[in-house]
Amino acid sequence: MQISSRLTIAVHILDCIDTFKDSYKLTSDFLAGSVNVNPVIIRRILQQLKAAGIVNVARGSGGAEIAKPLDKITLLDIYNAVECIDNGELFHFHENPNPNCPVGRNIHNALDKKLELVQKAMEEEMKSITLAEIISDTQKLIREEN
């Protein structure tokens, strides 16, 4: 199973907000135009980012802005904001190993530690990547188009 596109959409949204903050009002409609999805999808993700303190959204008047310095927002922050991870666990352990089997009643303990290492490795890498980097890379690519 893949990690949902909410993560890439969220990054896209944030990239747009920063890039166009001086030229356009950043409404869900405007952002939906760039991402190419229904505005409600954008609003839902903006709500998740807002709950995580990453953006502010102006109800009524409209428009979104980024609430923190770009280099203080990591890919992990965005991931945690939009991905609904069950107890924060990346791996889904099968529910009822047989407690009457020696392996069945110990596999959870033995394997959990390893799975935590894997999840940790992934999260550490995500933590090392900032929104500032991503946006700066995007803008470099835009400049190189000309």
Added chain:
Amino acid sequence: MQISSRLTIAVHILDCIDTFKDSYKLTSDFLAGSVNVNPVIIRRILQQLKAAGIVNVARGSGGAEIAKPLDKITLLDIYNAVECIDNGELFHFHENPNPNCPVGRNIHNALDKKLELVQKAMEEEMKSITLAEIISDTQKLIREEN
């Protein structure tokens, strides 16, 4: 979205095969008893492990065995065997960013590199964990029960 329980079930199966290889015939029924799922689930996962060269399954006579040394089988091998990853990509990128928007037409390039780093970090960690380790940890836990 979580990674499916096929991974933990597969490890459980392999752990059982090694632990009980001298005492029992390792049929899908026997394994289903320890994992506590329907035997067909076991057979399906055994087929995936077989396709990856990790186990041999005896049609007709029945029983499964591990096809390689335990320290030559990594968690990544098992993960790749049972997890159906679309083009091998962990992250699902939203399909149609607007090519008429500067951000829309460059976000893919800018973000893909970062996502690859994250996936790589996860896979490297998985590659460093062997089935030998996991089984040895399980058997240590079993011994400590007494």
Added chain:
DNA sequence: TTGTGTTGTAACTATCTTTGTTACAATTAG
């Protein structure tokens, strides 16, 4: 060679998540 146990696999179902959609009350600015 016949019977028994087992695998390989198809077919179907239920449930969950994602993604997309319409609709509309609540809110804000002009």
Added chain:
DNA sequence: CTAATTGTAACAAAGATAGTTACAACACAA
């Protein structure tokens, strides 16, 4: 007040997971 916009409910479609029954193909032993 009006117009634009957000926040959110309600629903539907599509896809994946997980579970089940059923059965042909197969291997071995008596």
